[in-house]
Amino acid sequence: MIGQKNYYTDLFSIDVPQMERLVGEALSGGGDYADLYFENTAFRDLYLRDGVVSSGGYHIDYGVGIRTLVGEKTGYAYTESTDMKAMLSAAQAAAAISPGIFIPSDKPTVAFKGSPNPSADRYPVERDWREWDTAEGAAFLGRLDKMIRARDSRVVKVIGMISCQMSDIMMFNSRGELKYDTRPMGTVAVSLVMGSGDKVRNNHVSRSYRIGAEMLTDALAEEMAGEALRNIDDRFEAKRPEKGGAMSVVMGAGASGILLHEAMGHAFEADFNRKGQSVFSDRMGSRICAGGINIVDDGTIRGNRGALNFDDEGVPGQKTYMVEDGVLASYLHDRISASWYGVRPTGNGRRESFRYNPVPRMRATYMEGGNSTPEEIISSVKKGIYVDEFANGQVKIGEGDFTFYVKSGYMIENGRLGRPVCDLNIIGNGPKALADIVAVGNDARIDDGAWTCGKEQNVPVSCGIPTVRVENLIVGGEN
Amino acid sequence: MIPWSITPEEAGIMKWSIETALGMGASQVRATLNKSMMDLVQMRDGEVDKVSHSGDRSLTLNIYADNRYGTFSVNRLDKEHLKDFIARSISIVRLLGEDRFRKLAPPQRKIGCATTGLELGLYDSGYGNMTPQRRREIAADACGAPGRSADGWKVISEELEYSDSIYDMMIMDSEGLECRHTESSFEIGCETTIADSEGNRLSGFWWDSQSFLSRLDTLGCSRKALERAVAQIGPKAFGSCRTNMIVENEVASKLVNPLISALNAFSLQQGNSFLKDTLGKKVFSDGLSITDMPLEQGANGARLFDSEGVAAAVRPIIENGTVKTYFVNTYMSGKMGLEPTLEDAIRPVVGSHGPWKDTSEMMAGLGEGILVTGFNGGNSNAATGDFSYGVEGFAFRGGKIVHPVREMVITGNFMELWNNLAGIGCDARTCMSKIIPSLAFTNVDFSA
Numbered sequence: 056m057i058g059q060k061n062y063y064t065d066l067f068s069i070d071v072p073q074m075e076r077l078v079g080e081a082l083s084g085g086g087d088y089a090d091l092y093f094e095n096t097a098f099r100d101l102y103l104r105d106g107v108v109s110s111g112g113y114h115i116d117y118g119v120g121i122r123t124l125v126g127e128k129t130g131y132a133y134t135e136s137t138d139m140k141a142m143l144s145a146a147q148a149a150a151a152i153s154p155g156i157f158i159p160s161d162k163p164t165v166a167f168k169g170s171p172n173p174s175a176d177r178y179p180v181e182r183d184w185r186e187w188d189t190a191e192g193a194a195f196l197g198r199l200d201k202m203i204r205a206r207d208s209r210v211v212k213v214i215g216m217i218s219c220q221m222s223d224i225m226m227f228n229s230r231g232e233l234k235y236d237t238r239p240m241g242t243v244a245v246s247l248v249m250g251s252g253d254k255v256r257n258n259h260v261s262r263s264y265r266i267g268a269e270m271l272t273d274a275l276a277e278e279m280a281g282e283a284l285r286n287i288d289d290r291f292e293a294k295r296p297e298k299g300g301a302m303s304v305v306m307g308a309g310a311s312g313i314l315l316h317e318a319m320g321h322a323f324e325a326d327f328n329r330k331g332q333s334v335f336s337d338r339m340g341s342r343i344c345a346g347g348i349n350i351v352d353d354g355t356i357r358g359n360r361g362a363l364n365f366d367d368e369g370v371p372g373q374k375t376y377m378v379e380d381g382v383l384a385s386y387l388h389d390r391i392s393a394s395w396y397g398v399r400p401t402g403n404g405r406r407e408s409f410r411y412n413p414v415p416r417m418r419a420t421y422m423e424g425g426n427s428t429p430e431e432i433i434s435s436v437k438k439g440i441y442v443d444e445f446a447n448g449q450v451k452i453g454e455g456d457f458t459f460y461v462k463s464g465y466m467i468e469n470g471r472l473g474r475p476v477c478d479l480n481i482i483g484n485g486p487k488a489l490a491d492i493v494a495v496g497n498d499a500r501i502d503d504g505a506w507t508c509g510k511e512q513n514v515p516v517s518c519g520i521p522t523v524r525v526e527n528l529i530v531g532g533e534n
Numbered sequence: 535m536i537p538w539s540i541t542p543e544e545a546g547i548m549k550w551s552i553e554t555a556l557g558m559g560a561s562q563v564r565a566t567l568n569k570s571m572m573d574l575v576q577m578r579d580g581e582v583d584k585v586s587h588s589g590d591r592s593l594t595l596n597i598y599a600d601n602r603y604g605t606f607s608v609n610r611l612d613k614e615h616l617k618d619f620i621a622r623s624i625s626i627v628r629l630l631g632e633d634r635f636r637k638l639a640p641p642q643r644k645i646g647c648a649t650t651g652l653e654l655g656l657y658d659s660g661y662g663n664m665t666p667q668r669r670r671e672i673a674a675d676a677c678g679a680p681g682r683s684a685d686g687w688k689v690i691s692e693e694l695e696y697s698d699s700i701y702d703m704m705i706m707d708s709e710g711l712e713c714r715h716t717e718s719s720f721e722i723g724c725e726t727t728i729a730d731s732e733g734n735r736l737s738g739f740w741w742d743s744q745s746f747l748s749r750l751d752t753l754g755c756s757r758k759a760l761e762r763a764v765a766q767i768g769p770k771a772f773g774s775c776r777t778n779m780i781v782e783n784e785v786a787s788k789l790v791n792p793l794i795s796a797l798n799a800f801s802l803q804q805g806n807s808f809l810k811d812t813l814g815k816k817v818f819s820d821g822l823s824i825t826d827m828p829l830e831q832g833a834n835g836a837r838l839f840d841s842e843g844v845a846a847a848v849r850p851i852i853e854n855g856t857v858k859t860y861f862v863n864t865y866m867s868g869k870m871g872l873e874p875t876l877e878d879a880i881r882p883v884v885g886s887h888g889p890w891k892d893t894s895e896m897m898a899g900l901g902e903g904i905l906v907t908g909f910n911g912g913n914s915n916a917a918t919g920d921f922s923y924g925v926e927g928f929a930f931r932g933g934k935i936v937h938p939v940r941e942m943v944i945t946g947n948f949m950e951l952w953n954n955l956a957g958i959g960c961d962a963r964t965c966m967s968k969i970i971p972s973l974a975f976t977n978v979d980f981s982a
Contacts, residue, residue: 099626107631111627112607113604113622113626114608117610129583129584131584132586132588135609135610148585148586151585189626189630214804246806248804248806248917299981301982330578330727331690331691332690332735449910449924453690453735454734455735477920478914478915478920480945482943484941529941530943531945532979534979
């Protein structure tokens with residue numbers, strides 16, 4: 056959603072000459088580059104508990120971040136006021152990184168000229184969240200609650216949540232590029248507690264999109280209610296694997312994309328590689344997994360939680376192949392790392408808000424489909440585990456050790472799904488896991504859950520994968 | 535004058551906001567103003583890599599109207615903008631469902647002696663003298679590892695960060711509450727990445743945080759981060775087994791936090807707590823005692839009141855294995871019919887138990903097992919207490935470390951784990967707001 060230029064300049068009470076003065080101040084001690092990031096975010100939330108939508112809120116966050124770059128070094132400051140005096144003071148604080156003399160850069164610069172193009176807008180908004188009615192949200196949550204309770208008498212508690220935000224963003228930099236954007240985000244989440252005898256089980260389901268309030272349909276509520284209670288009988292029977300240790304793991308399509316996010320995506324972020332910290336720092340152009348495997352980070356999927364018209368440095372959103380036919384093809388770059396490597400930025404410079412300087416971050420990270428059917432992959436495993444619901448993950452960049460937490464799955468015995476399993480952690484090593492991918496399904500799917508990446512700052516992302524078989528991951532179990 | 539502290543004009547805006555909301559139909563209002571300022575210097579390989587300066591100010595209004603309730607926050611505090619914001623907030627509240635238990639805490643439970651914010655002695659008067667140059671000097675002096683190497687390893691990068699900040703918070707409500715908390719903070723953290731002789735990268739991290747600069751261990755951080763990275767060279771496989779586990783004080787909160795979360799009334803009311811119906815019951819080992827000690831002068835994490843303005847007090851949480859406290863705020867008290875306490879533990883202190891002071895004595899006492907020095911992901915199920923975490927650390931045998939281990943997973947249930955408690959040291963790090971010494975357990979499931 057892209058408004059007219061005047062909407063943004065009026066909102067932030069500033070004009071282009073004033074912005075030029077601010078970047079000039081940020082570079083007054085020398086440096087290569089300076090930029091301004093204006094933000095006005097209106098955020099709303101509603102909660103249903105015990106059958107009643109009895110709490111909610113409305114929040115406004117407004118301010119501007121100012122950055123000065125001297126080579127790879129960063130000076131950063133922000134102010135919650137767009138009063139010129141406050142912004143000049145912030146610009147001077149950012150300029151403190153400067154050496155005090157002007158050092159012209161010897162690196163080629165990449166300029167992204169031109170005005171934003173509304174026809175290329177990746178955030179389809181039919182109904183603006185700012186005009187959305189609280190009562191409508193309350194009614195939606197009430198219907199969702201009733202749908203879930205009507206489907207299964209074992210449901211004890213339901214917590215429903217809607218959050219929505221509209222962020223007006225304006226960016227200006229020392230190369231004269233002016234970009235503006237209005238980013239929507241709508242999220243619905245539901246948490247359940249279910250009881251049967253002395254057994255208690257819980258579940259959590261969410262959907263999140265960069266679209267407008269038109270997302271709140273009965274079809275969405277039906278989909279989420281179904282997802283929340285999917286395989287409910289198996290959940291009550293689920294246990295830990297009887298014996299943990301290294302085994303074959305078949306990752307179900309969709310949310311298993313967390314494997315790519317943790318095991319590979321972070322290690323491909325160029326800041327870690329520029330500093331020599333990543334396990335992939337010296338492997339650009341090398342084969343890192345089997346031929347035919349393509350791993351992508353994509354900001355161009357319309358309405359996706361990770362979609363971006365522009366990243367938070369004003370670089371156009373792009374689709375980036377990190378692994379192409381099994382070969383490491385690109386890191387994920389912000390302007391700093393792109394300049395350092397002498398390549399074009401990939402549109403991955405992202406930040407949580409004006410309070411943070413941008414760093415390379417993922418958008419929608421997924422693996423493209425292969426040739427096998429999911430059934431063929433499962434039937435190829437003699438003993439292993441099939442996993443399809445996840446809670447969270449983590450990675451150690453240097454070592455490449457990653458983990459992800461499995462909410463539910465099944466044992467595989469002699470090529471068939473066996474008894475259900477739950478609440479177990481899986482751990483592996485990124486490069487080893489990539490090399491140990493032995494089968495890729497033809498059912499690639501992106502998960503639309505409310506995934507949030509927490510590398511220093513929180514940013515919305517999404518992930519996806521086809522059904523994939525990985526050898527030798529360590530599965531937590533009883534011994 | 536404390537830099538960036540709440541001014542009388544800002545306190546006046548809080549009062550004006552409360553009166554404006556009442557005038558628009560609210561029955562009760564609580565206003566919380568948070569202000570903070572932070573300066574940071576980040577070093578990479580001995581050179582300044584980033585400097586930043588930030589100042590934050592936000593007003594949160596908890597509005598009660600017609601037995602309805604909402605939470606609203608804004609960082610634009612001019613009255614013209616605020617008036618529109620409050621009007622919109624009240625209109626949203628009125629569209630929410632009724633909930634008769636939503637109300638302010640009763641006056642007799644609220645704090646009456648926190649007027650200056652300085653009562654707990656958490657503000658370093660030297661904070662106002664900090665300069666950009668002084669910050670750079672502290673950060674530069676703290677760097678120790680750039681370029682270092684030895685037989686079998688070399689430093690790839692050292693990233694060190696020094697920051698100082700001021701935090702000032704004031705709460706007022708429509709029934710006359712006015713309380714304040716002010717503290718300064720000085721922090722340092724260092725992450726060192728090394729490559730071993732085979733090119734494998736290993737990283738180590740160490741940090742410190744204090745309210746007073748003089749207490750901050752600025753010079754030891756780099757050394758400890760490097761030591762922790764080097765110690766991981768040469769990990770060996772350790773088969774799946776049940777064995778003893780020692781958890782270092784630095785990371786022991788991973789196993790204590792889920793217990794405290796499970797005692798929160800919100801989780802209990804939702805049936806999403808494995809400690810439901812345990813109040814007054816002995817459900818853990820005799821050795822486990824946790825006490826909330828929020829009133830310690832000058833201690834990290836100390837507070838005189840919670841976010842409702844309710845006065846904090848010393849109270850047992852778990853005593854000799856018996857659950858003594860559920861954390862019940864005013865709302866959940868009405869809803870569940872329980873006596874209110876605090877909304878959450880403020881500064882839980884885990885008491886020592888057994889003969890061992892620290893991890894060395896624990897290893898000597900237990901003989902063999904795994905010393906856990908880091909967790910890598912994982913999670914727990916709040917409803918059942920089942921957990922599964924990635925861990926790394928060291929195998930020990932004959933009371934001594936024999937080699938590093940990684941890519942391991944521990945799996946179990948918190949009730950069982952805490953009943954297998956073998957000892958609690960007396961080596962808690964005081965830089966944390968939760969005071970938790972090293973922990974020792976028997977019979978823990980490791981998968982590798």
